[in-house]
Amino acid sequence: MPTRDPKVLVSEVSVTFESHGRSVVALDRISLQAQVGEFLCIVGPSGSGKSTLLRVLAGLVRQSAGEVRIQADHPGTPLTAMVFQEHALLPWRTVRDNVTFGLENRGVGRAERDARAREMLAMVGLARFAQHYPHQLSGGMKQRVGIARALANDPEVLLMDEPLAALDAQTRTIMQEELLRIWATLGKTVVYVTHSLEEALLLGDRVVLLTARPGRVSEIYPIDLGRPRGLEVRASPAYGVLLEKIWARLREEVVRAIADDRGADPEEIGA
Amino acid sequence: MKALGRWLTEHGMTVGSPIALLLAWEWASATGLLRAVFFPRPSTILAHLRDLALDGTLWGHTATTLARIGWSFTLAAVLGVAIGLAMGLWRRLREGLDPVFAVIYPIPSVLFLPLVSFIVPAGEVALVVTSAVTSFFLIAFTTTHGVRQIDRLVVEAAVHYGARGWRLFATVLLPGALPFIFTGLRLGLGFSLIVVVAVEIVSASRGLGALLWLSWQILKVEDMYATFFVIALLGALLSYGLAALRDRLLPWVPDVGDR
Numbered sequence: 001m002p003t004r005d006p007k008v009l010v011s012e013v014s015v016t017f018e019s020h021g022r023s024v025v026a027l028d029r030i031s032l033q034a035q036v037g038e039f040l041c042i043v044g045p046s047g048s049g050k051s052t053l054l055r056v057l058a059g060l061v062r063q064s065a066g067e068v069r070i071q072a073d074h075p076g077t078p079l080t081a082m083v084f085q086e087h088a089l090l091p092w093r094t095v096r097d098n099v100t101f102g103l104e105n106r107g108v109g110r111a112e113r114d115a116r117a118r119e120m121l122a123m124v125g126l127a128r129f130a131q132h133y134p135h136q137l138s139g140g141m142k143q144r145v146g147i148a149r150a151l152a153n154d155p156e157v158l159l160m161d162e163p164l165a166a167l168d169a170q171t172r173t174i175m176q177e178e179l180l181r182i183w184a185t186l187g188k189t190v191v192y193v194t195h196s197l198e199e200a201l202l203l204g205d206r207v208v209l210l211t212a213r214p215g216r217v218s219e220i221y222p223i224d225l226g227r228p229r230g231l232e233v234r235a236s237p238a239y240g241v242l243l244e245k246i247w248a249r250l251r252e253e254v255v256r257a258i259a260d261d262r263g264a265d266p267e268e269i270g271a
Numbered sequence: 272m273k274a275l276g277r278w279l280t281e282h283g284m285t286v287g288s289p290i291a292l293l294l295a296w297e298w299a300s301a302t303g304l305l306r307a308v309f310f311p312r313p314s315t316i317l318a319h320l321r322d323l324a325l326d327g328t329l330w331g332h333t334a335t336t337l338a339r340i341g342w343s344f345t346l347a348a349v350l351g352v353a354i355g356l357a358m359g360l361w362r363r364l365r366e367g368l369d370p371v372f373a374v375i376y377p378i379p380s381v382l383f384l385p386l387v388s389f390i391v392p393a394g395e396v397a398l399v400v401t402s403a404v405t406s407f408f409l410i411a412f413t414t415t416h417g418v419r420q421i422d423r424l425v426v427e428a429a430v431h432y433g434a435r436g437w438r439l440f441a442t443v444l445l446p447g448a449l450p451f452i453f454t455g456l457r458l459g460l461g462f463s464l465i466v467v468v469a470v471e472i473v474s475a476s477r478g479l480g481a482l483l484w485l486s487w488q489i490l491k492v493e494d495m496y497a498t499f500f501v502i503a504l505l506g507a508l509l510s511y512g513l514a515a516l517r518d519r520l521l522p523w524v525p526d527v528g529d530r
Contacts, residue, residue, distance in 0.1 A: 060431055082431055091425075101432050133522065
């Protein structure tokens with residue numbers, strides 16, 4: 001494999017919040033990288049700072065220390081575009097105008113915006129819903145709009161913050177397959193936060209495991225399950241082995257996080 | 272015809288209850304259960320209403336009252352929305368004005384008439400300004416709240432996608448507040464009407480409030496009730512008109528069409 005500069009380089013990034021006069025360390029010296037075109041998944045228990053890490057990459061939260069570098073290969077497009085957990089669409093804009101929102105803010109002309117919206121909505125299977133308002137769509141459809149909105153900006157890196165967490169199990173499965181298809185088509189670098197290890201194994205090239213608060217990188221697992229990958233991968237022995245291995249480690253962190261919340265000893269929770 | 276039938280089955284109570292009330296009143300006044308001097312039969316009131324409309328008395332007074340409502344509501348709406356938005360956007364302004372508003376707001380607005388008359392020309396202008404006071408507060412309150420209740424995640428997403436400054440205001444903060452602004456406008460319009468009529472009773476010689484009060488003083492009770500009816504109808508029409516306008520302008524609000 002030829003060595004090239006990583007697309008995303010996070011080195012020694014820490015984030016400290018002030019909360020009720022106390023400082024809380026959300027992220028503690030996180031270092032990781034994502035290669036060009038890589039699908040990088042980040043898992044960890046609640047409170048491990050997964051979303052915070054994504055917000056640092058998006059420029060929505062400033063790190064207290066450390067450095068973030070995103071390789072810009074296409075000047076004129078934004079570095080990142082984020083798909084938010086609760087979709088965060090603008091309710092007063094139609095599906096099309098939500099998708100073109102970022103382009104509009106950057107001063108892209110109307111004709112190009114409309115063409116781009118048509119293309120992206122076709123890709124997520126919502127071509128017929130361009131004139132609908134978000135409240136007229138189901139949860140899964142709203143998140144498709146969220147994905148189309150991010151992709152319309154043609155970002156260097158696509159950030160996804162538990163995008164399927166709010167959906168029912170069946171819709172989520174369909175959306176996972178859709179994501180794989182879109183990612184295979186566009187070849188974008190993706191940083192994907194999820195609390196579901198199964199999802200991370202299905203989607204990711206590598207899985208970064210974060211510890212309970214303060215979030216540190218516990219382990220980084222390569223997911224050698226081949227590509228293209230579909231739901232059938234879940235039946236393969238290699239998948240089961242990986243799942244067991246990573247879950248054993250993740251479980252420790254989840255128990256630690258629960259104990260931390262209750263101010264209890266991990267032993268009591270059944271660790 | 273079929274559609275009308277279905278509408279009537281669905282909204283039977285809405286249509287039925289006022290009719291039932293009027294029929295009961297008619298019967299009670301006719302049988303002497305209610306004293307007809309104070310509670311004339313609705314059919315008699317209707318006849319008087321027709322006379323008032325035919326001789327033109329009613330139209331002049333209605334036009335006067337409507338113009339006053341129009342001016343006072345416009346004044347309250349422009350200032351209320353502007354100041355409400357500013358309070359929603361800037362915490363310091365909100366913290367500074369909140370206690371002042373909290374003290375002034377509960378004062379019955381008619382009481383401002385003498386005070387307002389010291390400041391602006393007594394008469395028409397004072398009447399309009401006085402009628403705008405409570406309406407202004409309602410609109411400012413709801414507008415402020417409208418800005419503050421916007422989902423923070425939506426704002427974060429908009430900022431992430433490059434909306435800053437004026438664009439953030441025009442594409443996110445203002446539209447996000449609009450449903451609440453409309454609620455405030457609807458409440459404010461109602462209060463403009465209430466106070467305009469009240470001030471007309473106290474201090475004007477024209478307008479529906481003046482007509483109502485005059486009818487009462489010379490004991491033309493039927494005319495009083497007729498005026499009553501016109502004021503009520505006016506209030507309902509204005510309120511529903513604004514609601515219809517809202518439904519047209521804000522097609523993205525989920526509950527539109529559910530009423």
